[in-house]
Amino acid sequence: MKSSYKQRIAWRLTWVTALIISAVFVLIYMVADFTLIRNIDRELQLETEKHKDQIFLVRGEIRFLHKDEWEEMEHTQLQLNPIFIEIVDLNGVSMDRSPNLGSQHLLFTPEKAQTQDAWTLKIGDQTVRQQQIPLINDGQTEGYLLVATSFQDADELLTNLRNVLFVLYPMILISLFLTMRYLAGKSMEPILEIISIANQINQKNLNERVPDSNLNDEIGQLTHSINRLLDRLEQALIREKQFTSDASHELRTPLSVLRGTLEVLIRKPRTAEEYQEKIQTALKSIDKMTSIIDQLLALARVESTGKLVHEEVELIAFVEELVDQKKLEFDRVIHFNSQVGFPIYVKTHEKSLKMILENLLQNAVKYSSSDTSVVVEVGMRSLEPYIQVIDQGCGIEEENLEKIFDPFFRTQDALQNPVPGTGLGLAIVKKLCQESGIKISVSSILSRGSVFRLDFPKQS
Incomplete structure (x- = not known):
């Protein structure tokens, strides 16, 4: 069964709004994701720059500018945003790491050594953002410094945001559809009223009109258009009735003359001159009817011509x-x-x-x-x-x-x-x-x- 126009309007508006809302939700998620990663990467970059100036590799031996840095609380205890550090040689073999890594190791990726871009990975059951930079001595790369920071809280925040958006999306669409259908129904009420009134107008009461709303909106224009159409129909019907009446009258006159002439002829015998006179009268009546019919056909052809x-x-x-x-x-x-x-x-x-x-x-x-x-x-x-x-x-x-x-x-x-x-x-x-x-x-x-x-x- 075909849905009503009210339903179709509600569905169309809902689908359009659904696309807009989905685009907005995706944008919100992307902005949140970008902002969190950018902030974490900024902190990671600051931490990397700090440790890069304190750690050196000289002929395969690790040297520290401040050895006591490794004894700081941030590397020995689990904190809100702990920093994980590991030093590897050119082959990725671990040479030393911060105590908070325990038995875990950061991931050495040779292809990321030169770009120094941060990426997300799992260490055990924890998600981190990691960056690696080369350790250079006398112009030669002797190993790599791997620095990571916890991404667990940010990952949970993004996951919660995604779940909230997924739950909100259908709820918003359902509420929107019901609202749209209600508003579409209210908007359709003037049109339904016009339809009801227009359905009551027929040939017998063609002089009635749809009440003018005196509005300059589309409803007012529709009312004006329907009333103008009814005016034209009423005038056309009046002209048709007048035309039918006039045509009947014009044809009835010569027919009456013809009938009267023939009735006179059959009442009694007539002389040849009288017959000729009456036949001439009858022929004139026939000629007049023929002329009227020819003109009516010509007018009909004109009106039916495309x-x-x-x-x-x-x-x-x-x-x-x-x-x-x-x-x-x-x-x-x-x-x-x-x-x-x-x-x-x-x-x-x-x-x-x-x-x-x-x-x-x-x-x-x-x-x-x-x-x-x-x-x-x-x-x-x-x-x-x-x-x-x-x-x-x-x-x-x-x-x-x-x-x-x-x-x-x-x-x-x-x-x-x-x-x-x-x-x-x-x-x-x-x-x-x-x-x-x-x-x-x-x-x-x-x-x-x-x-x-x-x-x-x-x-x-």
């Missing part, structure tokens, strides 16, 4: 060619105007840009009288290319400027003066612009016309 592949397009030539095509198709005056005298290259999805401009031009032609012209302008401002579609039509009320991009939205003027269309063209334009990274904006004055502007990202 990331569009952008390619380089020369904007002036592209727009001018499209304008020439639409002049013939719409049989209207459409002027092309370039504000720059050099090519403008943009990275965009060519088919999407073509569909955007076709819809904008179609709207411009539909909502303006036949004796007025439409202008398509291409230019660049601050390295940002733009296209403007300018008409001299009826214009749009200021409060409707944002709504015109909603599916099936029609202005009051369009409803009163029926204009062919489904109300989906600008919704498709808006969606294509979002997918292509193009910013679309509109400005309009009633009875004077509208300007739709496409701004492309800054070109490097």
